[in-house]
Amino acid sequence: MAKTTATGLIILFCLQFLVRLFPCHGTDHCSRVKGKDGNDEIKGMFVFGSSLVDNGNNNYLRNSTAKADFLPYGIDFPYGPSGRFTNGKNVIDLLGEKLKLPSLIPTFSDPSTKGRKVVHGVNFASGASGILDDTGFLAVQVISLNQQIRNFEKITLPELEKQLGCGSKELLQNYLFVVGAGGNDYSFNYFLRKPDNNVSLQAFTAILTKLLSQQIQKLYNLGGRKFVLMSVNPLGCAPMVNAVRKGRCINALNKAATLFNDGLKSFIDVAKADMPNSNLVFVNSYKIITDIIRNPASKGFKDAKNACCELVPSIQLGGSGILCKKGGKTCGDRSGHVFFDGLHPTEAVNTQIATKAFSSYLQTEVYPINVNQLAKL
Numbered sequence: 001m002a003k004t005t006a007t008g009l010i011i012l013f014c015l016q017f018l019v020r021l022f023p024c025h026g027t028d029h030c031s032r033v034k035g036k037d038g039n040d041e042i043k044g045m046f047v048f049g050s051s052l053v054d055n056g057n058n059n060y061l062r063n064s065t066a067k068a069d070f071l072p073y074g075i076d077f078p079y080g081p082s083g084r085f086t087n088g089k090n091v092i093d094l095l096g097e098k099l100k101l102p103s104l105i106p107t108f109s110d111p112s113t114k115g116r117k118v119v120h121g122v123n124f125a126s127g128a129s130g131i132l133d134d135t136g137f138l139a140v141q142v143i144s145l146n147q148q149i150r151n152f153e154k155i156t157l158p159e160l161e162k163q164l165g166c167g168s169k170e171l172l173q174n175y176l177f178v179v180g181a182g183g184n185d186y187s188f189n190y191f192l193r194k195p196d197n198n199v200s201l202q203a204f205t206a207i208l209t210k211l212l213s214q215q216i217q218k219l220y221n222l223g224g225r226k227f228v229l230m231s232v233n234p235l236g237c238a239p240m241v242n243a244v245r246k247g248r249c250i251n252a253l254n255k256a257a258t259l260f261n262d263g264l265k266s267f268i269d270v271a272k273a274d275m276p277n278s279n280l281v282f283v284n285s286y287k288i289i290t291d292i293i294r295n296p297a298s299k300g301f302k303d304a305k306n307a308c309c310e311l312v313p314s315i316q317l318g319g320s321g322i323l324c325k326k327g328g329k330t331c332g333d334r335s336g337h338v339f340f341d342g343l344h345p346t347e348a349v350n351t352q353i354a355t356k357a358f359s360s361y362l363q364t365e366v367y368p369i370n371v372n373q374l375a376k377l
Contacts, residue, residue, distance in 0.1 A: 042099045042176055042226075042375045044121030045092065046156075048148045048219075049180035049230065051127030051344060053092050056083025057143060058127045060109035066128035066139035068323070072309050072330045073340075076347060083107070085127055087308065087330070087340045088347030091230070091285075092123060092178065094354035099176075099375060108151055109143075119163055121175060122156050124148035130185040131212050138188045145181050149218055157222060168223035176375070177219050180230035182208060182264075186256045187235055187343075201256055209263035213271075220275045226374055227280040228357070229264055232257040233345075234290050239307040240320045240342030247305055249293070261286050265367055281374050282367045283357040289349060292338055299352065302336035311342050 074081035076088035128139035136142035236253030310328030311321025322342040
């Protein structure tokens with residue numbers, strides 16, 4: 001009897017040792033995706049969209065002309081030029097800081113983005129891409145929004161499940177899904193091809209919003225529950241259309257952005273029926289930037305019309321430039337400029353957008369709640 005008891009104790013000790021050495025990857029493991037105290041917290045972000053949220057994916061596209069991996073891009077970024085289309089941090093970087101994520105979100109296209117690197121999220125965004133697959137033809141090679149979602153589904157999600165040891169329906173509840181797309185579909189698709197385009201602006205917008213809603217539904221079906229949808233910025237006020245606007249915003253471009261943003265905001269209200277247990281936030285960067293442009297001094301800005309960097313002329317856009325010239329000059333007071341290049345805001349503007357997205361209680365800026373409130377749900 002004594003021998004049997006001793007044998008049982010040895011077996012019990014060995015089992016406890018094995019459990020500690022190889023923990024079970026079931027429900028208990030998934031619960032550790034929550035906060036240290038057992039409370040919900042945002043584990044990370046998965047980012048989809050265009051150059052406004054891209055942090056370097058296009059660096060790895062050999063044929064793409066939409067790149068920002070050279071100075072003066074990144075002149076104020078801690079690691080220099082990184083592929084971010086601004087002088088410093090973009091909105092995703094700044095939101096990550098406010099959410100107290102432990103590190104910058106890695107780019108999907110970087111071969112080293114695997115293993116534990118995907119645990120706090122991945123950025124799939126691609127400069128010059130759009131909701132439509134053919135948007136981005138001007139840049140030769142981009143990663144469309146549809147492809148970005150496929151990359152998440154086929155490559156990153158299985159890797160994440162492997163790292164955290166549980167299914168997507170459990171683990172993705174505490175990740176933010178940020179989507180910022182649509183502007184390029186107008187600027188570099190609809191309006192650029194307008195002479196050969198018989199589709200009305202309203203019909204084109206309906207196509208975009210329907211397709212985007214299906215793309216968001218796809219992310220929901222994969223397990224996404226918390227979504228941050230970025231509006232299209234005031235396209236008609238960007239320096240790239242300076243040659244036409246002569247210091248004034250172009251109403252036709254801004255009307256397109258407004259139509260899209262109204263549809264995106266309406267989607268928030270109807271999504272609950274098709275996406276139960278989901279929560280969506282609409283960030284109205286259009287209004288935030290427009291308010292700055294209308295009265296720059298009141299927001300701490302000096303120049304709301306001109307690009308901060310020296311631009312490369314674009315034949316397709318009638319001579320107006322979009323991207324900074326490699327090694328070109330920059331303005332001395334970058335924090336006083338609204339636009340860094342012909343299209344993209346400075347870090348100073350990105351800071352205002354991220355701050356309002358995270359903490360504003362004005363539903364004209366964030367709807368129906370802010371990102372901080374979304375993170376706590």
